[in-house]
Structures are given as C-alpha cells and as structure tokens.
Amino acid sequence: MLWIPFTLFAALMQAWRNAFQKQLSQEAGATAVTLARFVLAGPIAALYLWLLYRWQPQQPLPDISLPFVAYIVAAALSQILATALMVRLFQLRNYAVGVGLAKSEAILAAALGVFFFSAPLTPLGWLGVLVGGLAVWLLSGLRRAVGGPVPPATLLMGLGSGLAFALTSLWVREASLVLGLPFPFGAAWVLLLVISLQTLVLLLWLGLRDPAGLTALWRRPGLTLLISLSSCLGSIGWFSAMSLESVALVKTLGQIEVLFTLMISAWYFREKLGRQDHWGLALIVLAALCVMWA
Template identity: 80%
Template sequence: MLWIPFTLFAAFMQAWRNAFQKQLSQHAGAAAVTLARFVLAWPLAGLYLWLLYHWQPAQTLPAFTATFAVLIVAAAVSQIVATALMVRLFQLRNYAVGVGLAKSEAVLAAALGVFFFSAPLTFLGWLGVIIGGIAVWLLSGLRRAAGQAVPASTLMTGLGSGLAFALTSLWVREASLELGMAFPFGAAWVLLLVISLQTLLMVGWLGLRNPQALVSLWQRPGLTVLISLTSCLGSIGWFTAMSLESVALVKTLGQVEVLFTLMISVWYFRERLSQRDHGGLVLIVIAAVCVMWA
C-alpha cells in the first residue's frame, strides 16, 4: 500500500506545478513553459538518486538494455508533448478546465494498459476508473454555464494531452520493471534519465529554433525554480508509485489532484466553485476508495 502516500504526494506537488505553469504561461510561450518543468529538475533527480545510494550503498548499478533505452526515449518525448498540450490548454480556457481535460489520462491509461501492456484490472478497479472519469468530466466543466459546448479544438487538445500523459506513465512503469532493481532504485534511475533527456532535447531545440524562449525563463527565475522543484518532487512520487502498482490505479487515485487544483483555484486564483464541482469532488472520493480497495 506504499503506492498510496506516494501518489497523494505526487498529486499535491503536480497541482502546484500546474498553478505555477499557468502563471508563467501568461508571460512565455508553450515551449518555454514546458522546458521550465525539466530545466532545473535533473540536478534534483540526480541528488535524489545519490541520496538513495548513500542510504543503501550495497545496491548495484543497473544493467541497461536496448528495450530500456527505447522506453526512456518514448517516455521522454511523450511527456514533452503532453506538457506542451497542457500549457496550450491553459492559454485556451481557465485553469481548472485545462487540468480537468488532461485528466482523461486515467481512463486512457486503463484502456491502453489492458489492450497493449498486459495490465488487467479487477471489477472494483474498473469501477473506480469509470467513476473517476465521470468526476473529471463534471469538474472540468465541459459545458459552459450557458450550455454552449467547449470548442472541438480545446477538447481535442485536452484529450491529446491525456493520451500523451497516459503513454508516458505506461512506458515509465515498463522501464522501471525492465531494470528489475530493488525499490525504489529502478524508478529513481528512470526519473533521472527521462528528465535529463528531456532537458537536452528541449534546450537543444529551443536554442536552435527559439532562443528568446530561453531568455524568457531567465527573466523569471522564481517561477522557473518553483516549476522545476514541484515537477521533480511530483515525478518522484509518480514514478515510485507506478513502479509499485498499475498505472490505471495510480492515476485514478491521482485524480485527487483535481481536488487540490480546485482548492488552489479558489484560494490562489480567486475562482468560484459551482454545484457541479461539489458533486464531482464526491465522485473523486468514491473513485479513490474503489481503487484503494482494488
């Protein structure tokens, strides 16, 4: 059951990371905000891995395989795409809606896990995933107060972000299992390698195509540091939890992030909660109970 506290910690950190990304997205483009998630996170991930080896010095170094390398590259690229689409959502609609749409990740991870990753769920697990999906639909506000549907471009961007995040999570879990290391060393190695590769890819691409994006981060060091810090801490939680339990269950419980997001929306961004929000929160709790029992 150790995956539960790691998941709750990850969801809390991710909610704050998204809040800081929303702030930065008002001053920088999607690519720059995406890079802020990784640019200072890799030293923190390296420090975390060093501390683990200092704690258990007898633990051996991993044996990397070609399959592991492919999984690392796939996860790194997929998470970059997912984050860029998430930032684009922040610029299209309000904060809570952007996060809510991208949280289709849990349902997509469950379906992909069953059909492509040999990760079946119990009936209670599926029940939790479905209830969680309904909760996210309510909380994301897919229809405006006047009854007007959300634009198709916004809907597709949100679902695309959720799909990319789901694939990232599934590939991260597979990479951790591929190493076959003792807990939590496999997840820590995957975290360091994924974040390092993402930083190299984003810095290289922006350096060639959009140097001004790098300057925009340099001009706002406070937000950049906060985004990287909360991102790294959240990733430690996610990667560790997914090395212990199936992605669908971790991500369904992780939907409590929406609860944290709404709290931040009210307290930090001064947004109001609707009656639909309260109903969605009740369903989030029910979904969390189902997956913990599963």
C-alpha cells in the same frame, strides 16, 4: 500500499506545478514553459538518487538494455508532447474544458494497459476509473459545455495531452520493470534519465528555434525554480507509485489533484465552490476508495 502516499504527494505537487506553469505561460511560449518543468529538475533528481545510494550503498547499478533505452526515449518524448499541449491549453479561453479532456488520462491508461501492456483491472478498479472520469467531467466544466460544441482545437489538444500522458506513464512503468532494480532505485534511475533526455532535447530545440524562450526563463528564475522543484518532487512520487502499482489505479487516485487544485483556488485565490464542485469532490473520494480497495 506504499503507492498510496506516493500518489497523494505527487498529486499535491502537480497541482502547485500547474498553477506555476499557468502563471509563466502568460509570459513565455509553450516550449519554454515545458522546459521550465525539466531544466532544474535534473540536478534535483540526481541528488535524490545519490542520497538513495548513500542510504543503501550495496545496491547495484543498472544494467542498461535496448528495451530499457527504448522505453526511456518514448516516455521522455511523450511527456514533452503532453506538457506542451497542456501548456497550450492554459493559453486558450476554454481552459477548464481542455484540462477536463486531458484528465481522460486515467481512462486511456486503463484501456491501453489492458490491451497492450498486460495490465488488467478488477471490476472494482474499473468502477473507480469510470467514477473518477465522471468526477473530473463535473469539476472541469465539461458539463456546462454540453449545450454548445467544444472547439475542435481544444478537443484535439485535450485528448492528445491525455493520451500522451497515459503513454508516458505506461512506458515509465515498463522501464522500471525492465530495469529490475529494487524499489525505489529503479524508479529513481528512470526519473533521472527521462528528465536528463527531456532537458537536452528542449534546450537544443529552443537554442535553435526560439532563443527568446530561453531569455524568458532567465528573466523569471524564481518561478522557473518553483516549476522545476514541484515537477521533480511530483515525478518522484508518480514514478515511485507506478513502479509499485498499475498505472490506471495510480492515475485514478491521482485525480485527487483536482481536489488539491480547488483547495488552492479557495485558499489562495479566494474562490468559492459551487454545488457541482462538491458533487465532483465526493465522486473523487469514492473513486479513490474504489481503487485502494481494488
């Protein structure tokens, strides 16, 4: 059951990271904001791994194989795409609808896990996934959008982000399993390698195509640090949880991030919750109980 506290911690960190990214997205492009998630996270991940080996120095180093490298590269590129699409959603008027579509990640991860990754769910697990999807539908504003068409760009970016995040999570879990190191060392190695590759790719891209994006991050070092720190801490939680439990269950429980987001909004931004929000929160709690019992 250790995956549960790791998931709750990851969801809390992700809620803060999204808030910081949304703030930075008003001043920088999608690629630059995506880099902010990774650029300072590498040293933090390296420190975390170093502390693990100081704690248990007898643990072996990883044996790198071709399948492991393939999973790392696929996960790194997929997460870059998912984050860039999410940041682009922050810049649209239909932010709530787009994020709600992106939260289809849990359902997509469950379906992909069953058909392609040999990760079946129990009926109770499926119930939790579906209830969680309904909860996000209520909380995100999708229900209010039923009366009119969802803009095609928002629809494609939202579902594309959810699919890319789902694939990232599944490939991260496969990389941890292929590596074969004891918990939490396998997850820590996957985290460090994925973040390092992502940082290198985005630095090269921005250096060649958008130097102004690097300048924008340089002008906001405090906000960039907050994004990287909350992102890395969240990734430690996600990667650790997914090395212990199926992605669908982890991501369904992780939808409690919506609760944390609304709590931040109510406490920090003084926003009030409506009746629909309370129903959505109740369903998230029900979904969390289902997946924990599953």
